[in-house]
Amino acid sequence: MGQGGQPRRTQAYDEELGAAVERAQAGDEAAFAVAYRLVQPGLLGYLRGLVGDEAEDVAADAWLEIARDLGRFRGDGAGFRGWTATIARHRALDLLRRQKARPRPSALEQDVLELPAAHNTAEQALETISTERAFALLAALPPDQGEAVLLRIVVGLDAAAAARVLGKRPGAVRTAAYRGLRRLAKQLGVTDDGPHTLGESR
Numbered sequence: 001m002g003q004g005g006q007p008r009r010t011q012a013y014d015e016e017l018g019a020a021v022e023r024a025q026a027g028d029e030a031a032f033a034v035a036y037r038l039v040q041p042g043l044l045g046y047l048r049g050l051v052g053d054e055a056e057d058v059a060a061d062a063w064l065e066i067a068r069d070l071g072r073f074r075g076d077g078a079g080f081r082g083w084t085a086t087i088a089r090h091r092a093l094d095l096l097r098r099q100k101a102r103p104r105p106s107a108l109e110q111d112v113l114e115l116p117a118a119h120n121t122a123e124q125a126l127e128t129i130s131t132e133r134a135f136a137l138l139a140a141l142p143p144d145q146g147e148a149v150l151l152r153i154v155v156g157l158d159a160a161a162a163a164r165v166l167g168k169r170p171g172a173v174r175t176a177a178y179r180g181l182r183r184l185a186k187q188l189g190v191t192d193d194g195p196h197t198l199g200e201s202r
Contacts, residue, residue, distance in 0.1 A: 013038045017077030025070055032070070036063065039081060043088050045154040049138050049146055050092040058095055062088040082161035085151060089165055137184055145180030152177045 017038045023031035040059065047055035047062075065087050073083055138146045151162035152173070159170040159177075166173060 014077030014081075017080055019077075021070075021073065021077065021080050025073070032067070035080070038077075039084050042081070042155040043084055045135075046085060046150045047088055047092055048135055049150040049154070050089070051095055052139075054095055058091045059088060062091045065091070078158070078161065081155060082157055082165055085155050085157065086165045137187055138180075140187075141180045141183060144176045145183065148173050148176035149180040149184070153181075 017035060020031045020034040020038070024035055040063075043062070044055055044059050047058050051058055062084065066084055069087075073080060075083065138149060141149065147166065148162060151157045151165055152159070155162075157165065159174045162177075163170040163173045
């Protein structure tokens with residue numbers, strides 16, 4: 001995992017993603033396919049955490065909206081990931097409303113600037129276990145914590161971007177992600193390895 005809980009692979013893709021989005025906005029269909037390939041795995045993982053087996057259908061609806069509104073997007077590769085996550089979340093919440101099972105809204109939590117290292121060990125452990133078990137563990141978290149972990153770890157958003165998706169303060173998202181990862185660390189039997197921060201400078 002990269003600094004601040006953002007996967008290194010996601011950080012590496014952002015430059016390529018930003019260039020692909022720019023070309024796609026100019027009408028390059030192949031570039032849109034590149035953007036889809038880079039974003040879809042994380043987006044689908046996020047949606048699986050929200051709507052389970054309905055994730056692929058919700059993702060398909062989200063991509064229709066993304067393609068339709070692509071010309072309105074302004075930003076870089078990281079911004080595009082945040083924008084697509086917001087659209088996907090809205091579609092997921094629409095589905096959950098229809099199913100009368102919308103996640104409980106969580107109260108805003110106080111800002112946390114320096115956090116212990118449970119996030120590092122939990123992230124490493126999550127990478128080594130099966131996808132099915134990982135999502136089962138995430139689904140068992142309180143909704144606010146599970147969604148924060150999904151956005152930070154699976155989608156790879158920083159705290160500020162995840163906060164924009166969720167309509168919360170970055171500190172609340174950092175807190176929820178930390179608490180969720182701490183719970184995961186306990187369940188996975190991993191231990192802290194020293195003080196670290198989950199916040200970023202950006």
